[in-house]
Amino acid sequence: MDILGLIALGFSVALEPINLTFCFIGVVLGTLVGVLPGLGPVAALSLLLPLTFKMPPVTGIIMLAGIYYGSMYGGSTTSILVNIPGESASIVTCLDGYQMARKGRAGAALGISAFGSFIAGTLGVIGLMFFAPVLGNAALSFGPPEFFALTFLGLTLVTYLSRGGVTKALIMAVLGLIAGTIGMDPVTGLQRFTYGSLTLMDGMGIVPVAMGMFGVAEVLHNIAFPVSTSVFTTKIRGLLPNLQDWKDSFWPIIRGSVLGFFVGILPGPSSTIAAFSSYAAEKKISKHPERFGTGTIEGVAGPESANNSATAGAFIPLLSLGIPANITMALFMGALMIHGIQPGPQFIGKHPDLFWGIMTSMYIGNAMLLGLNLPLIGMWVRVLKIPYTILFPLIFLFCVIGVYSLNNNAVEIFVMLILGVLGFIFRQAGFDAAPFLLALVLGPIMESSLRQALIMSHGNLGIFFIRPISVVLIGLGIIFLITPLIPSLKRKREQLTVTDEE
């Protein structure tokens, strides 16, 4: 089938009434959770994942994708109106977005971020349509050494870019890998570290862990360290950016989209990096860089577009290689596997309806966001005003019943709560939870490919260094491991990781 035929197939799937409905529900719920303070895309996905379990796979994944970009958009809304980023990718939006709001231009800021996201999302999806199948075909020739090298690079990049020191990030990654070894070994069928628990036989589930570390731990943190927020209360009028705004924003949006897409393909917290690098680039290119930070529209348009197309880019390694590039993609992978689908080189060929259906639905979902959020901003503002004391019990409730509904297994509630406590403690001690979660997902892939590679090479580790792709990937990984040790490069890294959310 040629590409147009495949796109038509995609639209025929995405436009089915049931898929349209759940895409819509996903977008609305995602925005709602994204607007809530302290809850970003990871929390949104893990909280709402259980809703999709009993749906057909395509519908479930379409809804999840909707939740994801909805929550990204919700995060921008809070950045602009309250100066509180819902997630790290929209920290940059605060810089100029909130200033615009203070100048009475909240409407234009919200409007341009919606349009920018839409345009970037569209370009990103187009890019994804072309790149994912290409990479998927290339990956068909990947063997165990290449997959090991890929997971290795993914992990080192995440530790390189996570907040806190590198040592702490590496510790979290190793702990995640250790947690990933719990359960039944897929190669031999033997059990490891299960201590007779039936729940642990299947391994540590990504959903209880994500909900614990990003849901429960986050709420506990907000209870222990309350922040007072003041919602911007002036009336928001004129949501449509004017002609001058468009002129100022057009190229930042295009540049941000392209930049974001390619950053998105790389492993790591790509949407955050995309937003930061777009802001830096726009400031550098701009004729009047001094205006950045005082409420200039380019400072909102570029990063907002970049973080959106990065989302599309991040799907590429997941769907074509089966390797999640960041924790949100890890959650998507978990969701696909719950629906019995294994992402990887064969995924696109085996499930064309699913792949193209999801792609086109992302396009439709972006259009819905645009249509929906401009009129609904008033409602999101009202959501922002709900006091936290009312919100947090409901968030806890959702965590608990969500995890339970996975397998109707109360033990998983305990797993989630314990990880919530651990996540809270680790956070207070300066450890970032992201490397842990990604390592937990990558661990099993890493281990089986390592063992298979060693069997292939009769125990010779040299196999990783004679195959061109694996040697390049491992070499890059080693560079990322070593560079933080060199003082001058260390400072560069610190500039990149200004993603501190506190």
Added chain:
Amino acid sequence: MRKTDVITSLVLLGFAVIVAEESLRLPFGTMRLPGIAFLPFLLSVVLAILSLALLVQALRRHGGSETKGLQVGLWKKAGLCLIALFVFAFIFEWLGYVISTVLLLVVLFRAVEPVRWWLVLVIAVSSSLITYLVFSLLGTPFPAGLMGI
């Protein structure tokens, strides 16, 4: 952070020893055919090295500028919520979904700030019933428990 880092690194070191010891009970295999203990053991060694590195880093930092230790904030409130959640996890299959979630929500609403009682009850009962209905429709039955609701 210095004292916190020293403590965490020691705890992690201890954990690494436990993992190493536990994984050596499993078949180790050979380089040619690695067994299931291979990776966990390797990881425990890496973890031990990293915890030592953290310990050394913390000790080499001078305590002079030390201002920020481990912040616990309003940990009593957070702890109260946690206890409520753990108790919930123990009893809810026995007590039934609706009753136990209403109780959980009431405790949580009152734990952090005294939200007005009528509001607490309205939100607790309605959200319990709504989630029950939504998840039943989605095909996830919740335990009815001893009262049958």
